Amino acid sequence: VQVPKVAIIGGGIGGTSTAYFLRQLFGAGKVDIDIYEARKIGGRLATVDVAGRNYETGGSIIHPRNKYMVSFVKSFGLKPRESAKGSLMGLWDGSKFVFEESSWEAITFIKLLWRYGYGTFKLKSYIDDMLSKFESIYTLQNKGDAFWTVSELLKAMNPEFDSDRRIKTGMGFKKLGFSDQMVDELVAATIRVNYGQDLMVHKFVGSVSVAGASGDLWAVDGGNFRVAEKLLEASDAQLVRDRVSKVSSANDGKLIVTRQGTTIENDNSDLSRTYDIVVLAAPLQTNSDSSIDLSEYRDKGWAGPYHHTVSTVLQGKLNHSFFGYSEKESMPDEILSTAAGLFFNSVSRIQPVDYNKNDRASDVWKVFSPVPLSDSELDLLFIQYNKNSVKVNDWLAYPHYARLPTSDNFRIHRNFYYLNAIEWAASAMEMSVIAAKNIALLAHKGLYGEPVRAARHSKMIHGLEGKPFDEL
Ligand SMILES: Cc1cc2nc3c(=O)[nH]c(=O)nc-3n(C[C@H](O)[C@H](O)[C@H](O)COP(=O)(O)OP(=O)(O)OC[C@H]3O[C@@H](n4cnc5c(N)ncnc54)[C@H](O)[C@@H]3O)c2cc1C
Ligand SMILES: CC(C)=CCC/C(C)=C/CC/C(C)=C/CSC[C@H](N)C(=O)O
Numbered sequence: 001v002q003v004p005k006v007a008i009i010g011g012g013i014g015g016t017s018t019a020y021f022l023r024q025l026f027g028a029g030k031v032d033i034d035i036y037e038a039r040k041i042g043g044r045l046a047t048v049d050v051a052g053r054n055y056e057t058g059g060s061i062i063h064p065r066n067k068y069m070v071s072f073v074k075s076f077g078l079k080p081r082e083s084a085k086g087s088l089m090g091l092w093d094g095s096k097f098v099f100e101e102s103s104w105e106a107i108t109f110i111k112l113l114w115r116y117g118y119g120t121f122k123l124k125s126y127i128d129d130m131l132s133k134f135e136s137i138y139t140l141q142n143k144g145d146a147f148w149t150v151s152e153l154l155k156a157m158n159p160e161f162d163s164d165r166r167i168k169t170g171m172g173f174k175k176l177g178f179s180d181q182m183v184d185e186l187v188a189a190t191i192r193v194n195y196g197q198d199l200m201v202h203k204f205v206g207s208v209s210v211a212g213a214s215g216d217l218w219a220v221d222g223g224n225f226r227v228a229e230k231l232l233e234a235s236d237a238q239l240v241r242d243r244v245s246k247v248s249s250a251n252d253g254k255l256i257v258t259r260q261g262t263t264i265e266n267d268n269s270d271l272s273r274t275y276d277i278v279v280l281a282a283p284l285q286t287n288s289d290s291s292i293d294l295s296e297y298r299d300k301g302w303a304g305p306y307h308h309t310v311s312t313v314l315q316g317k318l319n320h321s322f323f324g325y326s327e328k329e330s331m332p333d334e335i336l337s338t339a340a341g342l343f344f345n346s347v348s349r350i351q352p353v354d355y356n357k358n359d360r361a362s363d364v365w366k367v368f369s370p371v372p373l374s375d376s377e378l379d380l381l382f383i384q385y386n387k388n389s390v391k392v393n394d395w396l397a398y399p400h401y402a403r404l405p406t407s408d409n410f411r412i413h414r415n416f417y418y419l420n421a422i423e424w425a426a427s428a429m430e431m432s433v434i435a436a437k438n439i440a441l442l443a444h445k446g447l448y449g450e451p452v453r454a455a456r457h458s459k460m461i462h463g464l465e466g467k468p469f470d471e472l
Contacts, residue, residue: 003026003029003030003031003032004026004030004031004032004276004277004447005031005032005034005273005274005275005276005277006019006022006031006032006033006034006275006276006277006278006279006443007033007034007036007255007257007273007275007277007278007279008033008034008035008036008237008278008279008281009036009244009247009257009278009279009280009281009282009292010035010036010037010043010280010281010282010419011035011036011037011040011041011042011043011228011232011239011281012041012042012043012044012045012228012281012282012432013042013043013045013059013224013227013228013231013429013432013433014043014281014419014420014432014433014435014436015035015037015043015279015281015282015419015436016035016041016227016228016229016231016232016235016237017068017072017228017231017432017433017436017437018279018281018419018436018439018440019033019035019231019232019235019237020231020234020235020436021436021437021440021441022235022440022443022444023234023235023236023237024440025440025441025444026444028236032238033235033236033237033238034237034238034239034240034257034273034275035232035235035237035238035239035240036240036242036243036244036257036259037239037240037241037242038241038242038243038244040225041225041228041229041232041239042223042224042225042228042229043058043228043282044058044059044395044397045058045059045223045224045225045227045228045429046058046225046393047223047225047353048313048391048393049391050313050314050315050364050389050391051315051364051386051389053352053353053354053364054223054352054353054354055313055350055351055352055353055364055366056219056223056224056350056353057311057313057366057391057393058311058393058395059224059428059429060219060224060350061212061217061218061219062217062218062219062220062224062429062430063131063211063212063215063217063430064215064216064217064218065131065134065135065215066428066429066430067135067138067430068138068430068433068434068437069227069429069430069433072227072230072231072433073220073227076227076230076231076234078220078221078222078226078227078230079220079221080218080219080220080221081218081219081220081221081222081351081353081354081355082221082355082356082357083218083351083355084351084355084357084359084362086103087333087334087348087349088100088101088102088103088332088333088334089101089332089334089335089336090331090332090334090335090336091185091186091189091336091338092323092335092336092337092338092339092342093185093337093338093339094337094339094341094342096324097323097332098115098185098338099111099112099115099185099186100331100332101332115181115185116179116181116182116186117179119177119178119179119182122177122178123178123182123186123187123210124214126176126207127207127210127211127214130207130211131211133157133158133161134157134158134161136156136157136158137153137156137157137434140156140157141434141437141438141441144441144445145441146438146441146442146445146452147410147438147442147452148409148410148411148442148452149408149409149410149421150408150410150421150422150424150425151408153422153425153434153438154204154425161204161425162204164202164203164204164207165202165203165204165404165424165425166202166404167202167203168199168200168201168202168203168402169183169187169191169199169200169201169202169203169205169206169207169209170183170184170187170188170198170199170200172203172206173187173203173206183199184199184338185338186210187199187206187209187210188338189213189336189337189338190209190210190212190213190336191206191209192336192337192338192345192346193213193336193337193345193346193348193368194209194212194213195209195307195309195397195398195401195427196307196308196309196345196368196370196397196398197307197398197400197401197402198340200401200402201401201402202401202402202404204425204426205401205425205426205427208426208428208431209426212428219353220353221353221354222353222354223353224353224429227429240259242259242260242261242262243259243260243262244257244258244259244260244292245258245259245260245292245293246258246292246293246294247278247280247292247293247294247296247416248296249296249413250274253414253415254274254275254276255274255275255276255277255278255413255415255416256272256273256274256275257272257273257275257278258271258272259271259272276415276447277415277416277417277443277446277447278415278416278417279417279418279419279439279443280292280412280416280417280418280419280420281419281420281432281436282420283306283396283399283420283423284302284303284304284418284420285303285304285305285306285396286303286304286305286306287305287306287396288306288396291303294412297412297413297416301405301406301407302405302407302409302412302418302421303405304399304400304403304405304406304424305399305400305403306396306397306398306399306400307396307397307398307399307400308370308371308394308395308396308397309345309368309369309370309395309397309398310368310369310370310371310372310373310392310393310394310395311366311367311368311392311393311395312366312367312369312372312373312378312390312391312392313350313364313365313366313389313390313391314364314365314367314378314382314385314386314389314390314391315363315364315365315385315386315389316363316365316382316383316384316385316386316389317363317382317383317384317385318331318333318347318349318365318381318382318383319379319380319381319382319383322380322381323335333348333349334346334347334348334349335347335348343369343371343373343377344367344368344369344373344377344381345368345369345370346366346367346368347365347366347367347381348365348366349362349363349364349365350362350364350365350366351364352364364389365382367381372392372394373392378390397427398423398427399423399424399427401424404424405421405424407421408421408424408425409421410422410435410438410439410442411442414446415443415446415447417439417442417443419432419435419436419439420432420435421435422434422435422438
């Protein structure tokens with residue numbers, strides 16, 4: 001008996017969780033899944049070796065209310081990483097710290113109240129409320145609800161999530177009554193460290209960014225990429241280590257995936273394979289030259305510009321004098337910039353992915369910057385740093401959130417899905433997993449002719465509306 005064949009392009013957390021959910025929905029032996037990965041399983045969840053230990057250089061923190069990530073870690077027998085106590089955050093405006101945490105929690109709280117007043121409570125309650133509404137996606141997906149567009153998915157959680165994409169974070173938060181000072185400093189700093197952008201980003205991603213800077217954030221022992229590895233294993237998918245160069249349609253309605261054939265470990269006799277379903281689980285970036293040839297499908301605006309975020313991880317000693325401190329004074333070790341135009345967005349002391357409480361104090365730092373740091377900029381930030389330890393990753397990290405994509409359809413063509421449409425709402429591990437579950441549901445229903453819930457909220461921001469298969 002022929003079982004359906006699925007190709008997933010991309011072995012990041014999005015692609016591997018799609019494989020996992022497809023396996024759950026179809027069952028053992030009821031679907032053949034190939035995952036094409038050009039580089040490493042985990043994608044943007046990546047580590048670098050600095051002075052003999054590994055450190056996260058991409059996706060590093062997970063929110064405790066990100067239920068899929070929490071449940072994967074539990075069910076695969078992985079462990080949350082031990083967390084180092086005592087990291088102190090400071091907001092740097094380019095010439096001074098406008099806010100610094102104290103090692104005494106009560107004092108930090110008083111300082112927050114002093115500077116940001118009642119807004120301190122209000123911001124926490126606003127984000128708690130947003131997260132409660134966000135959690136409704138888990139119930140919806142458990143019931144089998146699936147959505148053709150990102151707009152529909154957001155609206156199903158809360159209609160405001162979608163309309164927030166048409167509001168700038170700065171204006172939106174100020175309209176809610178948050179003070180200029182709080183928005184321009186605290187909110188702006190989270191957007192800079194998390195998304196490398198400013199208060200012009202839309203308010204949905206702005207809210208996710210604030211959520212990603214508060215609460216008991218955690219990470220996976222051994223590295224977050226291990227979740228993707230475990231998902232791949234549990235999905236019983238076949239890994240094809242190669243870059244896909246083209247997706248096209250065959251006459252019988254099936255889809256053809258063509259790969260480059262550059263990886264020696266593969267049998268390169270069949271560079272084009274035919275599938276019933278294809279899932280593209282890698283971003284379509286207009287400013288990347290490595291994109292896949294999709295010319296057969298009219299350009300409907302799935303792709304958009306992505307933002308560069310450079311991660312520099314190194315071993316060394318922070319140059320206190322650059323920040324106006326003497327070498328003997330203790331100072332913040334998570335420095336977030338509030339200002340535009342600085343050569344860095346954040347400088348943070350980081351712990352290895354296998355951190356345990358017996359480790360000595362870390363002297364490894366991660367700098368996020370819009371462009372690679374020059375030697376003289378590194379010399380400004382650090383003294384006595386180990387030049388051989390410096391590891392630089394120039395990521396095309398996230399969409400430019402000051403604009404909207406022209407399409408946010410999860411589908412490119414019949415049985416051909418696009419996972420990373422979700423990133424235009426917000427890029428985070430949990431968002432890719434939510435899109436993975438949605439696409440697994442759409443693909444499963446699509447193949448068996450089950451109706452997908454009518455597009456109740458189908459009016460799109462721009463461009464296409466999601467349409468059920470039978471209307472195509
Ligand atoms: C610096 C940085 C920090 C971040 N921090 C956080 C964080 O703390 N918390 C959080 O939740 N999120 C964070 N994120 C965002 C998060 O990492 C991403 O949203 C998420 O990992 C995206 O997963 P994905 O599988 O959708 O895409 P990706 O991880 O990009 O996976 C796509 C995969 O496809 C492969 N690929 C691409 N083209 C092809 C092709 N043609 N053929 C075959 N394979 C191909 C790529 O090699 C890649 O492995 C961060 C991102 C960056 C860059
Ligand atoms: C999806 C929801 C509701 C919450 C996710 C919140 C979250 C974890 C956001 C973080 C997103 C992100 C892209 C962070 C990048 S930088 C992370 C960290 N500050 C670092 O310095 O590495």
